[in-house]
Amino acid sequence: MRRGGGLALGLLCWLVAEVASYTPWDFSWGARGDPSAWSWGAESHSRAVPGSQPVTVQCQEAQLVVTVHRDLFGTGRLINAADLTLGPAACKHSSLNAAHNTVTFAAGLHECGSVVQVTPDALIYRTLINYDPSPASNPLIIRTNPAVIPIECHYPRRENVSSNAIRPTWAPFSSTLSAEERLVFSLRLMNEDWSAERPFTGFQLGDILNIQAEVSTESHVPLRLFVDSCVAALSPDGDSSPHYSIIDFNGCLVDGRLDDTSSAFITPRPQEDMLRFRIDVFRFAGDTRNLIYITCHLKVTPADQAPDPQNKACSFNKARNTWVPVEGTRDICSCCETGNCEPPALSRRLNPLERWPGRRFRRDAPEGKEIEADVVIGPVLLSADPGAIGEQREGGDGAAVAVTGAGMGLVCVAVAVALAGVAVAVGITRRGCARGSAGA
Template identity: 85%
Template sequence: MQGSCVVLGLLCCLVARVGSYTPWDLSWSARGDPSAWSWGAEVHSRAVSSSHPVAVQCQEAQLVVTVHRDLFGTGRLINAADLTLGPAACKHSSLNAAHNTLTFAAGLHECGSVVQVTPDTLIYRTLINYDPSPASNPVIIRTNPAVIPIECHYPRRENVSSNAIRPTWSPFKLCPVSRGEAVFSLRLMSDDWSTERPFTGFQLGDILNIQAEVSTESHVPLRLFVDSCVAALSPDGDSSPHYAIIDFNGCLVDGRVDDTSSAFITPRPREDVLRFRIDVFRFAGDTRNLIYITCHLKVTPADQGPDPQNKACSFNKARNTWVPVEGSRDVCSCCETGNCDAARALRRLNPWSDGTAARFRRDAGKEVAADVVIGPVLLSADPGAVGQQQEGGDGAAVTEPSVGTGLVCVAVVVALAAVGVAVGIARKGCTRTSVAA
């Protein structure tokens, strides 16, 4: 009896694994080796094959992505026209018919790529889009669209050649602050806020932990604010469709929506850091299941109190009111009406009314601020599959048995039980016959 149970369990596990396998789930990413690139020298990465269908070369001013047409490892070659690079959908630059590979070559700032600035690294992110052409029979679908994230990491503080580095591109917006430069950044963080986390493997119901930060060589204490945040399907926050997450000079309006827990995190870890969380969402009808988030970040002197133009306000559903991270609740009163511009004219006349202005700003006519983009944040297309990727390695897709798999298991159990009953009846019949004899 115990042996039968073991066999039954093994059969169910085998059927579950086979039933849950899908060659169309691309919850992995391709990342250029940060130790493999050099300025002025081409990098030769590993050969592209059906087992490793995507290879990335991070060069001085461009990235080169080579994709094998057997993208899913099934032996069926995909249409070259169905693959594009980045949100701008750049076409491949060359096709190798002998090796069945496509090559995309683009500047680090081209094809809609996004740069993330960390204290030590510049991270350029883009993606390979697979959008299969419609089948000859429009009634059926044989393949699903897929998105493959691409990353290139560059050190910010190292000289990697004997010559001075003089990039011709501007990797981030610089804002003058006293004798230094202000660098604004957005980072996607782990649940405990201790480390950064990958941009893949999210599902509806998860939480995005976002940390905004500013670094500067100035010794003047600064307080950071997130003026606005907009989600869109591309790095262009003005594209359609788009969705406002933070608006009205620091009101986290997404937290006002029912069934959300989006809010700023109180207290701040530092004055130049601001954290907030938002519930994961996707745009209806978007088969790519991705979003970009563009935020407008700005700073004020730390000794300047919050006001309707410089605030961080969350909506407290239990109390049905807006609550600031710091300052009085009056600064959040305009979040409900959406009119937070009443004090703008006065602030334009004298935007820095105390003695800090001369020390803090070299150009009093410009706001110390920057627009920063984070993404693409990728959602798992299959609600039963979560792709978990560790930083610095390839992701692994973890799938759970589907409902169909469960029904197959039930059928196997019923069939084996029937066989067991039949064998038992046969044994009893044989025993009775021998006794009668």
Template identity: 45%
Template sequence: MGLLQYVLVLVVLVVFDLKNAFGSLRSSQSPKSKKHQSYPASRVPVSSQVLGNTLQKASLSQSLDYRGFAQEPLGLQEKQVLQGPVKPLDWRFPTVPEVPSEMAVDFHLRQPVTPSSVAIQCGENRVHVEVQQDLFSNGELIQPSGLTLGGCPVVGLVPGSKVLFFDNELQDCNSVLMMTKDELVYTFALTYTPEAFAGTPITRAGGAVIGVQCHYQRFQNVSGNALKPTWVPYASTEAGEEVLLFSLKLMMDDWSFERPSNSYFLGDVINVEASVKVYNHVPLRVFVDSCVATQVPDVNALPRYLFIENHGCLVDAKVTASSSHFMPRSQEDKIRFQLEAFMFQGGSSPSIYMTCVLKATLASAPSDALHKSCSFANGWLAADGNHQVCGCCDSTCGPDGGTAASPFGGLQWEGKASLGPVVVQEHKKTLAGLQ
């Protein structure tokens, strides 16, 4: 029994020595391990009480060693200190500057002047009516095919003048006879229905119905009266915006301020300014690529009139013989054009909406076939003087039309802007006839 106890003690001492050896190896890698020293036990017979104390101390020493190793696995730790001053972040999200308040503008809408463009001569059995082709005194000549007297067409044109005439029997042309106590009155309806320009759905003249009367007193004194025709004008506003702020504005006659009223009469000129706002950006030049007019905000609605097309060709002047044109460029980020007022023939709404595609390029880039502002006046002319880029306006501009764009053509920004509604009203006029 004593021999067995002795062998067991030796086994325990061997195991204890192995653990101490591993503990010493770890302690040599950590400075803190020096504080905790373990002493190997002598290989001599000891009592059970001495063996228990020895095992307890060894367990405590081993626990301290593991704790120190866990706290500092890589030995001494050093703190890294930032060297030198650190520049604070000064970047901020870009903000759109506030739009300055509009200045008060002294504006008075010009009222149309009553023209004297109809004359009547009443004979004993015939009526002779003369109508000036400039019926509304606005410089626009009416088409003879659109003018009738009670359904009867124009007889002819007075030689050497721009005067149309009718010469018919009193009982013809759907005349209406009324009898009063002292007079016999023949009444005719002189009707003008404007026709659209060829190839377009628009017209620049208002319709009119003019009452023409011949009064015959019972003593054979003859007199004639005519009613004054009237028509109604029209109006517009809005601004467009994009990533870069593209916009369209109505301007005063001298372009000094934005127009405070959006009402126009037929025959007036609409001043439109297209611009691009540049915030923290290189200087840009803006172009009007295309513009379409419709009666509703939907750009694809019918009827529609494309008055700027083919990458900046203002075709209205060529199609309708109007004076519409681009103004010479005064600022790179603005382009201005004048458009003669028009209305849609037979339209159900008096409103017109204009939607334009605007493009911006680097101000240093020259104009080209895809970026231009061309007007028609006995030929195509460019607003910036580079007239050769307008040579494609009668065909197709750009690579598809065989006209190469400049090397800068690919660097551009694009957006849409709109004006609307433009309300078209016909100012009713009456024409005083002869007595």
């Protein structure tokens, strides 16, 4: 019995040694565990994504086509097609393929509440796929969580895709300098050191949004950019309810006035036609999608015009308990406290987005007046855990990007528990092997 027991113990020790020498990170998880399998980029104006992917995107000349596999989470359990919608406008699917268990959405680039962002090199159209599961047969239990999958289509600005594609953020510049001048306003979400753009996904409460406002012109007319107002909402329509004012009163960063925030403009400016500000991440109470859109009204004045109460960038300094401008004298910020920064003729208090009703920017402005435009940034997606939403990967010109990370949290927990069990078993068995060797 002693010889048989020693043989069994030796065999067990050999197995433990093999397990201990095996690298646990070599497991092949497939699409459900590999984050890169959930995100992709496509070059040129459309590219089919491999069939193993849960979401495919085609960026066509005037529309985008999104195909969603009903086995969205890779569990083998098919979701209800009616629970999927496209964009903040919640557009329904265009077709359903029962043979392949896929749901297809086809919508114009400007439809379903999509947002366009203009960068120096590209037009970026952003929207999202919403999965909002219907209640189970038993209303007391929930079997599936909602999900949001961001979608992007990139188009090079050198190729004018359509006459409508550049309208939302372009405005004419009327002045004595150039009657043909064109301005393009943009908002960009930047990384921590402001060196590059960062993804719109994966933010948590306590994080910071670094937002960079810019205006570019075809020539070199010296201009100074201001952010007149910014409103956060659950859709690109800043007038929707609920909404929250971040910047108001012609350039007062009112969000920084609250005790629990550090929101402020960044001083000094990098350049006259650029303005940076940071805001603390927040979400709307009761919003299960955990996303926000930010609509900002941008405007420019001649660079040699001194800032005034209607054209300013003011932050609240908690240490000094006073408002401080990015440039100009401090008295231009005094109206931030009273909430009335309009000139006497416009002293009536208005909602930030009601000052320019019925149009996105004011055309044919008189000489000497600022030129302005509304620009939307988003959707900014929040996640309960780091990486729960996934990482956004931007492709080249005309690229399509879709991201999700559903199920990754459970996979990580399972891996941690399994590795802990292996470590305990290895430790116990090694002690047994040591005793056996000593007894021999």
